[in-house]
Amino acid sequence: MLFEVRNLCKRFGRIAALSDVSFQVREGEVLGLIGPNGAGKSTLFECLAGVLPCDRGSVECGDKLVRDVLFYVPDGIAPWPSQSVRWALEFTVGFLGGNASFYDELVDQLDLGEILRQPIGTLSKGQRKRALLAIGLLTRQPALLIDEPFEGLDLRQARDIAKALRIHAARGRTLFLSIHQIADAARLCDRFVLLDGGRVRGEGTVEELAALADGSGDLEEVFLALT
Amino acid sequence: MSKAWWVLLLAMGPLAGMSFISSARTYAEVSGLNGSAAGVGEALDPLSGVWAPTFSACELAAVFLLPFVAIGLVAGDRQSGALRLELQQGMTAAARISIKAAVLLAGWMVAMLSPLSAIVLWKTYGGSAYPPELATLTLGHILNAGLTISLAAAMASFTEHHSTAAILTLGFTVGTWILSFFGSIQGGWWERAAGYTPAAMVAQFQRGLVRLDVVLIALILIVTGLGFGSVWMRLGVAVPRRIYESAALGVLAAAAIFASTFLTPCWDTSESRTNSFSEADERALAGIHEPLSIEVHLAQEDPRRVDLESRALSKLRRVIPRVQLRYVAATSIGLFEQSNPGYGEIWYDVGGRKTMSRATTAEAVLEAIYSVAQVKPPVESDDDVFRGHPLAVAPKGAGTLFYIVWPAIFISGGIFLRRRLI
Numbered sequence: 304m305l306f307e308v309r310n311l312c313k314r315f316g317r318i319a320a321l322s323d324v325s326f327q328v329r330e331g332e333v334l335g336l337i338g339p340n341g342a343g344k345s346t347l348f349e350c351l352a353g354v355l356p357c358d359r360g361s362v363e364c365g366d367k368l369v370r371d372v373l374f375y376v377p378d379g380i381a382p383w384p385s386q387s388v389r390w391a392l393e394f395t396v397g398f399l400g401g402n403a404s405f406y407d408e409l410v411d412q413l414d415l416g417e418i419l420r421q422p423i424g425t426l427s428k429g430q431r432k433r434a435l436l437a438i439g440l441l442t443r444q445p446a447l448l449i450d451e452p453f454e455g456l457d458l459r460q461a462r463d464i465a466k467a468l469r470i471h472a473a474r475g476r477t478l479f480l481s482i483h484q485i486a487d488a489a490r491l492c493d494r495f496v497l498l499d500g501g502r503v504r505g506e507g508t509v510e511e512l513a514a515l516a517d518g519s520g521d522l523e524e525v526f527l528a529l530t
Numbered sequence: 531m532s533k534a535w536w537v538l539l540l541a542m543g544p545l546a547g548m549s550f551i552s553s554a555r556t557y558a559e560v561s562g563l564n565g566s567a568a569g570v571g572e573a574l575d576p577l578s579g580v581w582a583p584t585f586s587a588c589e590l591a592a593v594f595l596l597p598f599v600a601i602g603l604v605a606g607d608r609q610s611g612a613l614r615l616e617l618q619q620g621m622t623a624a625a626r627i628s629i630k631a632a633v634l635l636a637g638w639m640v641a642m643l644s645p646l647s648a649i650v651l652w653k654t655y656g657g658s659a660y661p662p663e664l665a666t667l668t669l670g671h672i673l674n675a676g677l678t679i680s681l682a683a684a685m686a687s688f689t690e691h692h693s694t695a696a697i698l699t700l701g702f703t704v705g706t707w708i709l710s711f712f713g714s715i716q717g718g719w720w721e722r723a724a725g726y727t728p729a730a731m732v733a734q735f736q737r738g739l740v741r742l743d744v745v746l747i748a749l750i751l752i753v754t755g756l757g758f759g760s761v762w763m764r765l766g767v768a769v770p771r772r773i774y775e776s777a778a779l780g781v782l783a784a785a786a787i788f789a790s791t792f793l794t795p796c797w798d799t800s801e802s803r804t805n806s807f808s809e810a811d812e813r814a815l816a817g818i819h820e821p822l823s824i825e826v827h828l829a830q831e832d833p834r835r836v837d838l839e840s841r842a843l844s845k846l847r848r849v850i851p852r853v854q855l856r857y858v859a860a861t862s863i864g865l866f867e868q869s870n871p872g873y874g875e876i877w878y879d880v881g882g883r884k885t886m887s888r889a890t891t892a893e894a895v896l897e898a899i900y901s902v903a904q905v906k907p908p909v910e911s912d913d914d915v916f917r918g919h920p921l922a923v924a925p926k927g928a929g930t931l932f933y934i935v936w937p938a939i940f941i942s943g944g945i946f947l948r949r950r951l952i
Binding site: 349352353355356368371374375376379380381382385398399438 | 532533607610611612613614615616617618619620765766767768769
């Protein structure tokens with residue numbers, strides 16, 4: 304086990320965004336966080352990364368600090384908008400302590416060559432997503448939390464990125480991906496945490512989740528049965 | 531650095547240039563240029579005649595331009611989402627905001643090259659420049675910029691958007707102006723508090739006066755502003771805890787500011803000794819060991835009281851910090867008190883011996899004090915009198931430097947750096 308989440312709670316006024324969320328993340332796995340819109344997926348990631356305060360609960364990483372174990376890549380941000388993609392990647396290596404040896408490989412895998420000199424603020428949604436994924440994959444933490452890794456990407460790009468993520472997972476990087484497209488999640492992930500209404504409705508492989516749903520079938524059917 | 535910084539740099543050239551050209555022309559005319567009465571300018575010193583107005587460009591820029599640069603640098607990361615990535619690096623919020631403040635201050639120093647380059651021009655005209663007073667003026671504007679940066683950083687960390695932070699920062703600055711206005715009417719504690727607003731602080735440095743309490747309070751305010759900024763930049767910390775930490779920081783800062791107000795050391799770095807009596811008078815006053823108290827029957831807004839304060843009492847406090855000063859007035863404007871027989875009287879008391887005078891000049895105040903203290907007035911020496919540095923030369927080349935060369939350097943520099951970065 305790489306880290307364990309215990310009884311995480313977060314409220315926004317009267318709304319309970321997360322209620323006693325508990326699960327485990329294993330080393331080297333690709334874990335999918337699935338759930339309908341508004342389930343609390345992004346809130347959970349932000350609480351885990353420490354960029355949003357949680358009301359109760361903890362993240363246990365053994366004797367390590369959370370920030371040394373996981374790095375979170377939010378969805379829909381355009382960091383350092385006036386700086387180029389190359390600057391952002393170099394900043395990730397220099398300031399965020401990223402792995403410089405992955406630089407060229409990631410530029411190639413994520414097809415960033417043509418946008419390296421472009422300011423981040425001028426990128427399209429898909430280009431920005433690829434740049435953000437590169438930033439995340441450059442970081443040194445063993446676990447990478449990515450919010451909606453396929454958002455804004457076309458089919459070909461989504462496939463290429465899934466392939467790149469698989470390569471990094473095969474090298475031992477733990478990936479925890481928040482995905483609302485169940486088909487994408489089913490293709491890429493080993494296990495799943497199913498979140499709905501701020502609560503964990505299930506955790507495990509498709510078969511384990513199907514057992515929870517009292518039946519068999521694919522992930523989509525399990526999702527519909529449990530949410 | 532942001533586009534806002536380049537705009538600030540661009541604006542500083544013409545702003546400082548306009549102030550320098552206009553003040554240097556006036557200085558030249560008063561010194562006898564173009565047939566004006568030569569010799570009038572003998573009492574003019576470059577600090578009040580040229581440098582204070584030229585450096586006032588920094589004050590304008592610090593109020594109206596620098597906040598946007600600071601807010602852009604601090605709040606930009608929050609709005610773009612970069613902060614959520616950077617916070618995961620592990621650097622403390624205090625270190626982050628201190629580095630940003632240092633970068634901003636370095637940027638401000640570059641902007642200050644504009645008024646500083648006027649000194650070089652002035653020297654080429656044959657003008658006199660007295661380094662201690664110039665250093666004091668520069669220090670005042672650096673501290674003022676520090677205050678602006680810390681205020682903007684605090685506001686940018688409280689709010690989600692640039693515009694809200696800008697409104698709050700400018701609102702705070704306008705608030706300090708209202709405090710100054712209120713202090714000049716109400717007097718007392720209001721007046722004392724108004725003495726520590728950025729505008730009042732800069733005014734003292736413009737006269738070449740370095741007061742320890744003012745410098746310390748400015749530094750405390752800068753650290754406090756950056757402290758608030760670092761507390762509120764920690765997005766992962768619960769809001770109630772941030773409120774408690776801010777309250778504790780505020781209480782600590784208030785205590786430190788209150789303690790600093792009792793510090794009296796100050797240094798007059800002006801060549802003309804604008805803020806001091808002559809050295810002989812200071813020696814004579816220092817020889818008075820009995821307690822001195824002065825009772826002034828003048829209203830807060832009476833021009834005579836303003837004269838008395840600026841010409842004599844502010845200088846007297848520097849030599850005898852424990853002087854007891856009491857103002858007596860029934861109204862703030864004094865208009866309807868003029869018929870009161872006691873109105874306008876200034877009573878001096880040294881060891882129970884009293885004397886009264888109505889004059890508000892430095893000479894008259896000193897005469898009254900020497901008389902009541904039974905001290906022989908010192909003999910005035912011609913060497914003690916500041917004769918000024920008249921300079922009847924038009925500011926040639928200043929327009930080209932500030933209106934053409936300066937903007938050209940920063941426009942081309944900005945384009946060059948932009949191309950290199952991308």
